[in-house]
Amino acid sequence: MTTSGTAPRSLLRAWSGVAAITASLFVFVTTELMPVGLLTPVSAGLSVSVGLAGMMVTLYGISAGVGVPFLVAWSRTVNRRSLLAALLVIMAAGNLVTAVSPNFAVLLAARLVTGFAHGVFWAIGVAMAMRLVPGDKASKAAAVVLSGMSIATVVGMPLGTFIESLTDWRTTFLIWSGLSLLVLVAVVLTLPSLPSASAVPVREVFSLPLANGRLRAVMTTVALYVLGHFAAYTFIRPYMEQNAGVAPVWVTGLLIVFGVGGAVGNFVAGHTVTRNMRATFVAACAGLVVSLLLVLLIGHGPVGLAVAIVLWGVSFGAANLCQVNMMLAAAPDTFEAAMSLNTMGYNISIALGALLGGVFATGFGTAGAVWFGVALTLAALLASAARRAPSGSAL
Structure with missing residues (x-):
């Protein structure tokens, strides 16, 4: 009886962990794409051209891409739950620095560092979700996590643009910094320890x-x-x-x-x-x-x-x-x-x-x-x- 009562609770926690990883993807993708809807106010606020403001997307993408194989290899012994928590801390800090940036150079530096965290998440996030659930549910868990991208596109980025229209672009990034911390709490509360199962050699x-x-x-x-x-x-x-x-x-x-x-x-x-x-x-x-x-x-x-x-x-x-x-x-x-x-x-x-x-x-x-x-x-x-x-x- 105890076993049958425990299984549903374990399964519920597993899917709660999948939901937390999905929320993490939502935060990462929204942070990546947010500047698309904010180029005009950011360029005006920091006195740069719209073309130059596009570097917010460029540098983020470069660090998210180039750093992946190296960072995943270097973190091969790190518990994946701890690694995801660290990535969310970086995400929160990066959005905070972006919000208070005194000039465009500081903003680009924050985007560059945040991009590294984004790339590592993509390399480990889906695999983490698949490990949380029974083997026959792994593909479903992967699909649920990937839905975070669609949610970010449908809700996250437009919401950021809407918030900017009511306040300003700095407040938008500040709110996303706080949201990153909320997702961090969800990850800590729902994910079990996930020792690194395998690493990808460079x-x-x-x-x-x-x-x-x-x-x-x-x-x-x-x-x-x-x-x-x-x-x-x-x-x-x-x-x-x-x-x-x-x-x-x-x-x-x-x-x-x-x-x-x-x-x-x-x-x-x-x-x-x-x-x-x-x-x-x-x-x-x-x-x-x-x-x-x-x-x-x-x-x-x-x-x-x-x-x-x-x-x-x-x-x-x-x-x-x-x-x-x-x-x-x-x-x-x-x-x-x-x-x-x-x-x-x-x-x-x-x-x-x-x-x-x-x-x-x-x-x-x-x-x-x-x-x-x-x-x-x-x-x-x-x-x-x-x-x-x-x-x-x-x-």
Whole structure:
């Protein structure tokens, strides 16, 4: 009787831990993407150009990507519960320093350090959740944790933009610092001790694409669409304001629309990717190209923008689900190495996309950043459509 009574409690705690990890992902992803909705007020408040303000996304992405294999290897003996708690402390401190930054240099330094914590979380977070529950529930736990990304896109970033419209951008980051501490408390209360089960050697991460042609193909195509997306998306708020004349409340609403579209894209692709992964990815890339063109062609008013951004969100959500499946399909026997490599490549692409988008936004206006996004997503579409892959391959 004691055993039967204890099992439900243990299972409840396990899923509470999964929920705490999901909340952690929500905080990390929202912190990463928050500047997208705050570029205009941050650039005005710290007297820098909008293009330069995009470096908030660039540096965060660089540290989140480049540092992953090294930091995971160096922390191979650290209890994963303790490591996650430390990452959340860094996240809270980084948001606090961002909120009180006296100048743009200090703000960038805070973003750089916070990005390192973000990258390590991606390398360990999903695996932690899968260890908390029974083996047959591991995939469900992973899906629950990954939903934190959709929640951050649908709720977190638009909420940050809305809070900024009521207060200011400093208060927004201050609130997110406090939220990081609340999630830290949840992690400490719900997660059991999780000794490091395995670490990813740095040499394995960097040697994997050299020996795996399929993985190289996936990485190249994913890098192209992520570069294109973030080159345009990083500057979507100033584009809306300058080209469509929309008010901040419309910016918030359209960002929510994008996030909802992303959740829909994830859901739809979840049903189609198992049937034909390559066709699903090709369709998603085509949707990205068309949606960015629509932003340029009909995005001069709220209605046209809404149509374009719905398609953009759906396409990006579907592409994201595809790229994770393609990465794992290309390297099924080296799961942890593939995950670290995916984290590194994806975040570096975010950083470079924001950087190159900033160059085009500064030189040609915000529409230039969107045109650059069109070119790169078109390259991803052509690469994925032209590649003939055998049945069951990743691309």
